[in-house]
Amino acid sequence: MNRPANLDVLLQPRPPSPLQEIHDERFERHGVRLLLKRDDLIHTTIPWDTDLFGPVDLYPPGNKWRKLAPNLRAALEAGHDRLVTFGGAYSNHLRATAAAGRLLGIETVGVVRGDELAGRPLNDSLARCAADGMRLHFVSRSRYRGKADPRALPLLLEEAGAVGAYVVPEGGSNALALAGCAELGRELRGVTDVAAVACGTGGTLAGLAAGLAPGQRALGVPVLAGGFLSEEIRSLQTEAYGGPAGRWSLAEDFHHGGYARVPAALESFAADFASRHGFPVERIYVAKLLWALTTLTAAGAFRPGTTVTAIITGRP
Numbered sequence: 001m002n003r004p005a006n007l008d009v010l011l012q013p014r015p016p017s018p019l020q021e022i023h024d025e026r027f028e029r030h031g032v033r034l035l036l037k038r039d040d041l042i043h044t045t046i047p048w049d050t051d052l053f054g055p056v057d058l059y060p061p062g063n064k065w066r067k068l069a070p071n072l073r074a075a076l077e078a079g080h081d082r083l084v085t086f087g088g089a090y091s092n093h094l095r096a097t098a099a100a101g102r103l104l105g106i107e108t109v110g111v112v113r114g115d116e117l118a119g120r121p122l123n124d125s126l127a128r129c130a131a132d133g134m135r136l137h138f139v140s141r142s143r144y145r146g147k148a149d150p151r152a153l154p155l156l157l158e159e160a161g162a163v164g165a166y167v168v169p170e171g172g173s174n175a176l177a178l179a180g181c182a183e184l185g186r187e188l189r190g191v192t193d194v195a196a197v198a199c200g201t202g203g204t205l206a207g208l209a210a211g212l213a214p215g216q217r218a219l220g221v222p223v224l225a226g227g228f229l230s231e232e233i234r235s236l237q238t239e240a241y242g243g244p245a246g247r248w249s250l251a252e253d254f255h256h257g258g259y260a261r262v263p264a265a266l267e268s269f270a271a272d273f274a275s276r277h278g279f280p281v282e283r284i285y286v287a288k289l290l291w292a293l294t295t296l297t298a299a300g301a302f303r304p305g306t307t308v309t310a311i312i313t314g315r316p
Contacts, residue, residue, distance in 0.1 A: 017187070019191065020036040027297050037188065067180050075168075082108070082162065085167070091110075098134035101134065112137065171203055174236070177203045182210045185212040189212065192308065193215075193307050194219050197289065198220075202236060206237050209248035210245035217247040218249075219249055222250060225258045290310060
């Protein structure tokens with residue numbers, strides 16, 4: 001693949017993403033101020049429309065760039081020209097990795113959960129990955145779980161044709177990624193009491209909490225059922241910082257049945273929020289976050305005078 005000459009510029013940290021105040025009576029009647037941290041707009045500082053690649057702004061990476069950029073830099077500095085990573089059929093992370101690979105001229109391989117998908121037409125998400133040059137390798141759910149087992153991973157990589165590739169974990173969450181996400185916390189110092197984010201693998205929350213100032217706290221809204229994230233976040237912070245970093249907690253009951261489940265009530269809520277406030281609400285992560293914050297505010301979870309910032313991680 002052709003590699004652009006301005007790699008160092010492309011991998012520089014992005015300027016702060018914009019903050020937007022939202023006036024919504026569901027929050028204001030409880031004395032809660034709501035801000036949106038528009039990390040979905042972080043791509044506007046990345047030249048996705050270039051003469052080299054053509055119009056590839058069909059899937060901006062949004063917040064995923066914070067986790068990917070440190071891993072991309074590490075891969076390139078180590079001399080790798082190929083990445084392998086993991087995700088489900090609707091993974092934002094897979095799409096962002098494929099887009100970044102195309103931008104930077106790095107070959108990408110995506111190990112996709114669910115071997116039953118191999119014989120079917122690609123959904124829009126996986127089709128976008130393929131269009132950006134990602135080679136997709138479908139595995140059974142039981143084999144997919146082996147990605148976390150050091151004994152099983154080498155065989156999984158061999159089957160995917162990715163031996164020797166730089167391995168980016170599912171969701172991009174590792175110690176390097178936390179360094180990128182801590183910058184998000186630092187951007188919010190002095191402007192909020194609570195910084196809330198939807199969580200898949202927990203990396204963004206782990207780094208966000210570490211970057212916030214004392215007195216601030218991070219709130220995570222898991223989009224998957226299972227109650228496993230607390231342990232994952234503690235493990236990530238231990239890997240990155242040697243132990244706990246920052247204040248954080250999880251609101252566990254807002255996954256709406258599991259990952260990529262968008263029941264009618266959530267769809268209606270997301271459409272209404274988008275109509276009220278004039279921005280597109282992504283359904284798998286962002287809608288669940290905003291639903292959780294609206295519900296928690298109504299239940300009195302935030303004291304009057306609290307400023308809550310919802311981190312908008314991506315667009316539909």
